[in-house]
Amino acid sequence: MNKAIAFIGLGQMGGNMAARLVEFGFTVSGYDLNPAARQNLVDAGGQAVGSIEQAVAGHDIVMTSLPDPSAVLATYLGKEGIVELATPGCLLIDLSTIDPDTMRHVGTKAKELKLRVVDCPVSGSPKDSRAGTLTIMMGGDEEDVRLAEPYLEALSTTRLFTGDVGSAKVVKIVNNMMAMGNVLIASEAFALGVKAGVAPQLLYDVLSVSGGRSHHFVNRFKNALQGNFDPGFKIELGEKDLALGIGLGEMLNQPTPAASIVRQLFSQALGEGLRGRDIVALLQMYQNWSSDTPNSIGETRQ
Structure with a gap:
């Protein structure tokens, strides 16, 4: 299993999940617009970078935790976004709470470029995200979900498969x-x-x-x-x-x-x-x- 993860979106939930992954033995390279959020990751033992491009470079696993649909679209499909920068075969795991249509749109564009996408919103508190006791809903191709599970296991006590990309958002x-x-x-x-x-x-x-x-x-x-x-x-x-x-x-x-x-x-x-x-x-x-x-x-x- 690849232990190197790019993590984009280091807010209250994302920052805790990134810190949990570091604690679990993963090497995390994280990016957030907020310098304080990036510093929190450094304090937890991760590496902070200054752009999405720097985060994604050289990584086969990219996780995102973003606040709303517009942030997801910009991060994934914008100029120098994840879909443009990631190499074919890269596994993209989105942990955000957004509408299913936006998730499906991102998934379709990503798959056109031979990227794997798993739709993984989480249920739980910031305390749960730091302790690894979240419930995670997983949508996507079953093979992609299987590849994502070892990373999600570090964050959760319960993981439930819901169907195709977008179903977990529903x-x-x-x-x-x-x-x-x-x-x-x-x-x-x-x-x-x-x-x-x-x-x-x-x-x-x-x-x-x-x-x-x-x-x-x-x-x-x-x-x-x-x-x-x-x-x-x-x-x-x-x-x-x-x-x-x-x-x-x-x-x-x-x-x-x-x-x-x-x-x-x-x-x-x-x-x-x-x-x-x-x-x-x-x-x-x-x-x-x-x-x-x-x-x-x-x-x-x-």
Whole structure:
């Protein structure tokens, strides 16, 4: 197995995944527009370079973790992008959360130049990405997925094959639609319980072992009780993923009215100054709407 990896996109998730790969014994050459992100990789034992071209040069494995469809298109298909620079036979593993059509378009262009493409969005927190405990959805030709698995194994405890390139993006979008709706309803319900006079900690203790609980409720709301809204998954990323889901529904003529309402409330949270905070800060939005709430849920840390 080739132990040398080019990794492009060293943000909160990508940077942690790159550091995990270094820890797992891979040689990682990474690039990000942000100099601080590149320095974080150096601090973790990787090598930072100054361009996509320098990252891709000499590598047969390229992994990407990018914020949105436009970044994926520019990175893969732009002038001096990955598809133009990579040598035939190179394995391209995209870990981003984007729409399936963009992923399929990238895959088609890459295959025309004899490149291998695997569609691999991830589910989990930044902590999971650093610990190698992510869930990874894998779409692509079965042979290409098999070649990618040894690299993905370092990042995950669960890997699930979903079908052709683009299928994994569909599954990830659906997952995030469910998760964002869950956090919003949990925030609304929790604020109601506190408004009715139940102490926040007591309410959490009961709900975290009751039927309404979820992964996000149990893991995120305990931070909110301490006034900790540091981003594990930012509200603006949740709004972006909801937009992807709604867009997919429009393309398929499949109505998504509930997701549309959830997105509106995520957008409202951004308008109320919660950009850059974790999605559990939706709870604070509800609390702000009720200034006479009898039990404080916690003040936002600056």
